[in-house]
Every structure is written in C-alpha cells, then in structure tokens.
Amino acid sequence: MHKIESNNVNFYYGENHALRDISLSMKENTVTALIGPSGCGKSTYLRLLNRMNDLIDGTKMTGNIAIDGVDIYAKNTNVDNLRKNVGMVFQKPNPFPKTIFENVAYGLRVNGITDKNEIEERVITTIEQVALWDEVKDKLKKSAFELSGGQQQRLCIARALAIKPSILLMDEPTSALDPISTSKIEELIYELKNKYTIVIVTHNMQQAGRVSDTTAFFYMGELIEYDKTKTIFTKPAIKQTEDYITGRFG
Amino acid sequence: MASHLETELGKLRMIIIKIGSLAESQVAEAVKAVLSEPVLESKEVKKTENKIDKLDVKIDDICQSVFALQQPVASDLRFIISAMQISREIERIGDLSMSIIKLTKSIKEKHELISKFEIADIVRGVEDITIQTNACFQNMDETAIEEIFKLNRDIKSKSSDAIDNIISEMKSNSKTVGSGTSLIIALKHFERIADHSTNVAESVYFMINAKTIKHEKFSDKK
Numbered sequence A: 001m002h003k004i005e006s007n008n009v010n011f012y013y014g015e016n017h018a019l020r021d022i023s024l025s026m027k028e029n030t031v032t033a034l035i036g037p038s039g040c041g042k043s044t045y046l047r048l049l050n051r052m053n054d055l056i057d058g059t060k061m062t063g064n065i066a067i068d069g070v071d072i073y074a075k076n077t078n079v080d081n082l083r084k085n086v087g088m089v090f091q092k093p094n095p096f097p098k099t100i101f102e103n104v105a106y107g108l109r110v111n112g113i114t115d116k117n118e119i120e121e122r123v124i125t126t127i128e129q130v131a132l133w134d135e136v137k138d139k140l141k142k143s144a145f146e147l148s149g150g151q152q153q154r155l156c157i158a159r160a161l162a163i164k165p166s167i168l169l170m171d172e173p174t175s176a177l178d179p180i181s182t183s184k185i186e187e188l189i190y191e192l193k194n195k196y197t198i199v200i201v202t203h204n205m206q207q208a209g210r211v212s213d214t215t216a217f218f219y220m221g222e223l224i225e226y227d228k229t230k231t232i233f234t235k236p237a238i239k240q241t242e243d244y245i246t247g248r249f250g
Numbered sequence B: 001m002a003s004h005l006e007t008e009l010g011k012l013r014m015i016i017i018k019i020g021s022l023a024e025s026q027v028a029e030a031v032k033a034v035l036s037e038p039v040l041e042s043k044e045v046k047k048t049e050n051k052i053d054k055l056d057v058k059i060d061d062i063c064q065s066v067f068a069l070q071q072p073v074a075s076d077l078r079f080i081i082s083a084m085q086i087s088r089e090i091e092r093i094g095d096l097s098m099s100i101i102k103l104t105k106s107i108k109e110k111h112e113l114i115s116k117f118e119i120a121d122i123v124r125g126v127e128d129i130t131i132q133t134n135a136c137f138q139n140m141d142e143t144a145i146e147e148i149f150k151l152n153r154d155i156k157s158k159s160s161d162a163i164d165n166i167i168s169e170m171k172s173n174s175k176t177v178g179s180g181t182s183l184i185i186a187l188k189h190f191e192r193i194a195d196h197s198t199n200v201a202e203s204v205y206f207m208i209n210a211k212t213i214k215h216e217k218f219s220d221k222k
Helices: A041-049 A081-085 A099-108 A118-131 A147-163 A179-192 A203-212 A229-234 A239-245 B006-033 B044-072 B074-104 B110-116 B119-139 B144-172 B174-209
Strands: A004-013 A015-024 A031-035 A057-067 A086-089 A166-172 A197-203 A214-219 A222-228
Touching: A015 A041, A015 A222, A031 A203, A031 B006, A041 A118, A041 A166, A041 A197, A041 A214, A057 B174, A086 A147, A099 A118, A099 A147, A099 A229, A118 A147, A147 A166, A147 A179, A179 A197, A179 A203, A179 B006, A179 B119, A197 A214, A203 A229, A203 B044, A214 A229, A222 A229, A222 A239, A229 A239, A229 B044, A239 B110, B006 B044, B006 B174, B044 B074, B074 B174, B110 B119, B110 B144, B110 B174, B119 B144, B119 B174, B144 B174
Parallel strands: A031 A197, A031 A214, A086 A166, A166 A197
Antiparallel strands: A004 A015, A004 A057, A214 A222
C-alpha cells in the first residue's frame, strides 16, 4: 500500500479546471518533487493533501485521495487530525511572533500537551532534528525574528515536526533563502525522509534532482510524467518533460 | 553531517580505489605470466576482470547520477570528470593485462628471450607504475606525478630497445619468430598499460590543479 494515493483527481477554482485526472501514488519514506511551470497545478495538488484548498471559496474537488489507505475527503474525516498528520512548510519562513522555544512549543500546547517536561523534551528533540540546536541553544528565549531566514525556515520545519506528522508538505521551502541556507534545508530534507514522507513543490529543477526520489512533472493541470527522479533527469519518457527540464520549453 | 553529494563522492572514491587495486593485481599476474612465475588460475583472473568491468559500469552510473541530480561544481566537478576518465583508463589496464596473460601462454622460448633482453626490468617497471599511480590517486599526491612520467619514459625507451633487439634476433634466428612476435605484442601491451597509468596521473593532476596536462611533457606542465 502506498502512503499517499490519488486517483482521478480533478480540481476547480470556480470555472477554472485547475487539475485534470491526476493519479499519483507515493511510497512511505520517500521524497517526491512536484515540478512544472507557474500555474501548472503543482501547489494546488500539494494543498489537496492536507485539505488546505477547503479554505478557498468556490472550489470543487472530485476523485479520491487516500493516506494510509483512508480517504481524506470522506465525510467523517477529522480535518484537524489530518493536518496534524500532514504538516506543511511554506515558501517564506513564517515563525510566530514568539520566542524560538515557544514557536515549537505552541503547537504542542494547542494540541493539549501540558506536561512541561514533555514539551521541553519535544522542543529540544525537534530543534535537534532540524540541525538547528547548536545555533539556537543559547537563545531559546529570544524572538524567532532574530534568526536568519534559513534558521527561521528550519524552525518552521521543527514546528511542523513537533506534533509528529507522518507526512511533510513543502511549498517551495527554499525560494526565499540564500544558497547556504538552501543547502542546509536540502540536506535536512534528505535526512528527514528516513522518518517522514515528503512532498515538495519546487521551481528549482536542480533542487528536485538533489533532494527527491521521485519527480512528478505537471503542465496545465495535467500530470505529464511521474517516475524516479534519476529517470526523469536522465531519460524522461515524454518529450514535454525533456523540453521542460532542459529549458527548451515553449 | 556529510552532505548527500559528499557521501556520493566518498562512495565513488572508494570504488575507484577498489577498481585500481584490482587492476594492479591483474598487472601483477600479467608480469608473473611473462616471467613464467606461478600465476593464479585463469578462472580467478577472469573473475577479477569481470569485477573490474562491473565497477567501471558502476562508476559511470554514479557519475551520471551526480551530474544529472547534484550539479557538481569546482573541485567536485573536476573529481567527477576525472573519475570517469580514470575508470576508463583502469578498465583498459585490466583488458590489456588479460590479453598479456592469454598471449604469453603461446610464447615457447619465453625464458631465453626474456633473460637475454632484460624484459623483466621493463615489466616490473610497468607493475611499479600502476602501484605508484594508485597511490597517487589515493593520496592525491601531485608530487608523485613527475616520477610516474619519468617511469613511463624509461619504460618506453627500454621497451623500444628490447623490441629492436627481438627483431634482430628474429632476423638471425627464424625459430624465434613466433615467440618473438608474441613477446613484442606483449611488450606493446605493457607500454599501453604504462600510458594508461600515466593518464590516470594526469587526471589526478587535473583534479588538484584544474589544469589539463594531456599531450604535454611534464616539464612544460606547470
């Protein structure tokens, strides 16, 4: 059984048919990159995986998406629980206006964890997990805004991981970062896949190559090709994919 | 924490060291075969040859992946380019060693010709150059490169003299034509092995200095 399975997914923003018959399966503990030009539907598809698109008025989705074999669009789905299980990191680092410690602890408290020791332990563990501990251990009480962009983004990843999701969605997580911070996040993604299933939207094809196991190429709402990243980047089956990754598109 | 690229490059480095040492052992067998010393069973030699071929393919595969997925630059880029070249040179060294081992079986007056024309000195020199080249890669030691080039020149010169002498011997004693011809071919193969080893050293130089020194004399290189 695949960790994530989508079958014949269609999605509409009002009249705009944004995704067309997307069928895509992702294995557990893998990184899947979604690539394609702007407006191709990759971010829309990503947001379907934790039902973030539900928050947009006038949208409609058909088809089926299952996580661990359970239809996440079934009527009895608890969306809060779904979003705990499917964490998300956004393009720009968006820490809360709180201390570094509180940024990670906040989600735990909101989820009903009150034991101070447990909170502290999980905050430290997750900050260590994102390779940020050495950089922030002496300033946990300082504002998260004092951190660099790259550190803020790793803190946001720690915040997402603290509530123990099994899937992590990343929407262009490094597009606002410098090359060194980007490289740290990429290495982190590579490490995290041992514990999580990761889906990343990226405009940077080289990044897709560096971090992912499988790559899906979207174009105008359609899934053009989905294969192992090595295959996509060395011998794609579809000419459109080849044209896109070699920069000869359009 | 080593980066994913560093891990791949480390893996590649270990495979090159491995393929280099396998080729080194094949050259040693070829030397023994020429000098009529006891050699490994041909099954074993063939097995090593197959291992070399498989590693050569594996190196190409890793290099292709790193190029396509990791976009190496600077020293990483030079390492990957060199790895592909080195692998090709080493694979050829393996092939030539196999050819020598097969060829020497048919040389009848081997011992007589070899001792007469100091062939042992030449082939031991070739064995030595492969050992030095592997060490040069392993230690990224550019100071060893000059010595490797010097060894190659010596081998070429001695081999050329030996071949002239074998041809003279064949002219004066027609019974030696068959063996002499095979020995000349074997010597040419050894010369090529020394050339391939020197090419490996050139790749190491490129890796370290980002400067191509192919087709130049070492003294013109720096």
